[in-house]
Amino acid sequence: MRSLRGNDQSVVRVLNRNAIFNTLHREGPLSRVQLKERSGLSGAAITGVVGDLMRDGLVEEREGGVSSGGRPPVLLAVNYRARSAVGIKLMERRLEAVLTNLGGEVQRHLQVGLPDHRPETVVRTVQSAVEALLTQSGTRKEQLMGLGMGLPGVIDDRRGVCVHSDYLQWHEVPIGALLEEAVGVPIALDNDVNAFAVAERLFGHGKATSNLIVITVGRGIGAGLVANGQLVRGRDGGAGEFGHVVSETGGRRCECGKAGCLEAYASEPALVARARELASDLEITQADDLLHHLDDPRIAGLLRDAGQRIGIQLANLVNLLNPELIVVGGEGVRFGDPLFTPMREALREHSFASLAVDLPVVIEPWGDEVWARGAASLAVSHAFDLDLQEDACTSAD
Numbered sequence: 181m182r183s184l185r186g187n188d189q190s191v192v193r194v195l196n197r198n199a200i201f202n203t204l205h206r207e208g209p210l211s212r213v214q215l216k217e218r219s220g221l222s223g224a225a226i227t228g229v230v231g232d233l234m235r236d237g238l239v240e241e242r243e244g245g246v247s248s249g250g251r252p253p254v255l256l257a258v259n260y261r262a263r264s265a266v267g268i269k270l271m272e273r274r275l276e277a278v279l280t281n282l283g284g285e286v287q288r289h290l291q292v293g294l295p296d297h298r299p300e301t302v303v304r305t306v307q308s309a310v311e312a313l314l315t316q317s318g319t320r321k322e323q324l325m326g327l328g329m330g331l332p333g334v335i336d337d338r339r340g341v342c343v344h345s346d347y348l349q350w351h352e353v354p355i356g357a358l359l360e361e362a363v364g365v366p367i368a369l370d371n372d373v374n375a376f377a378v379a380e381r382l383f384g385h386g387k388a389t390s391n392l393i394v395i396t397v398g399r400g401i402g403a404g405l406v407a408n409g410q411l412v413r414g415r416d417g418g419a420g421e422f423g424h425v426v427s428e429t430g431g432r433r434c435e436c437g438k439a440g441c442l443e444a445y446a447s448e449p450a451l452v453a454r455a456r457e458l459a460s461d462l463e464i465t466q467a468d469d470l471l472h473h474l475d476d477p478r479i480a481g482l483l484r485d486a487g488q489r490i491g492i493q494l495a496n497l498v499n500l501l502n503p504e505l506i507v508v509g510g511e512g513v514r515f516g517d518p519l520f521t522p523m524r525e526a527l528r529e530h531s532f533a534s535l536a537v538d539l540p541v542v543i544e545p546w547g548d549e550v551w552a553r554g555a556a557s558l559a560v561s562h563a564f565d566l567d568l569q570e571d572a573c574t575s576a577d
């Protein structure tokens with residue numbers, strides 16, 4: 181490693197601070213001796229950084245370590261209540277906003293009407309949502325680590341730019357900079373499914389895994405892929421467009437303009453359109469109407485077909501990535517077994533050799549605030565550079 185001087189020293193201090201915070205988040209509470217072993221940092225570096233973190237209220241001491249004779253050692257733990265983050269999810273005509281603590285626990289949530297999707301309208305509405313959350317919860321703005329927003333579409337998280345979103349009709353919108361100027365806190369942006377995957381990885385079912393597939397089923401179909409502890413983003417941030425893998429060559433027209441995409445068969449709008457074609461005698465105008473006709477063999481068959489199609493494509497992902505865990509979320513989880521039993525069967529049937537054996541598939545109960553919580557997790561992970569990898573420590577001291 182190159183030698184470090186001047187400003188580099190403060191960079192190292194930040195890296196060490198993040199490394200220690202990461203280690204305590206992932207493995208804490210730990211004694212100072214354990215922290216030294218796990219982080220590979222020197223005793224002096226640990227004393228300095230832990231002192232800083234304790235002064236900021238981010239790390240606290242607790243009684244109760246296991247003694248090897250003498251007084252039990254004091255344990256160090258992250259104080260998740262010390263700061264807050266805001267998460268925002270944009271929806272058709274409203275936005276969902278949550279205030280969470282550093283552990284991803286939702287403390288307050290609210291919905292605000294969104295008259296349109298123009299960037300200036302979104303910025304203004306986010307600004308008032310943040311003010312309302314802070315007032316209602318009695319939180320000072322200085323306690324905010326940042327604001328995260330999950331957006332449907334291709335997002336360049338480093339530049340804070342929405343590169344492309346069909347849903348919002350946005351193209352190259354620097355929404356991160358616009359929000360930062362209006363709200364005055366650090367902004368973290370990502371694709372909404374990636375935000376959900378980050379939340380699962382940091383605070384949810386995936387906390388102990390480095391290889392995780394998260395899929396969402398609902399108005400659209402998407403995937404967040406964590407491989408070797410890293411979120412797979414691809415060149416443009418466009419990785420995980422799971423809804424647009426081909427389910428049938430030359431098949432039904434998709435909203436993306438191509439034909440035969442998975443989404444054209446298994447998204448909620450596609451299910452509604454197919455149900456209306458199949459069973460014109462039933463009154464079906466929205467996805468919820470399907471829930472009233474689960475006994476109708478045509479509707480049951482439609483959900484079975486959609487579940488199988490999702491399961492086959494999921495098996496393809498399993499064959500490519502060999503995950504430890506699959507989490508399924510999204511509004512579509514309310515369809516339950518009629519959709520997901522055939523999905524599980526197809527997944528098992530089409531996965532290679534033993535890759536799907538003992539592979540847990542968790543169907544996550546869904547509420548709109550789950551998206552927003554994911555967005556808040558983005559803000560927390562950016563603030564501490566919460567590395568998604570197991571081995572997040574730097575060896576510099």
Ligand SMILES: [Zn+2]
Nearest residue numbers: 424434436441
């Ligand atoms: Zn498509």
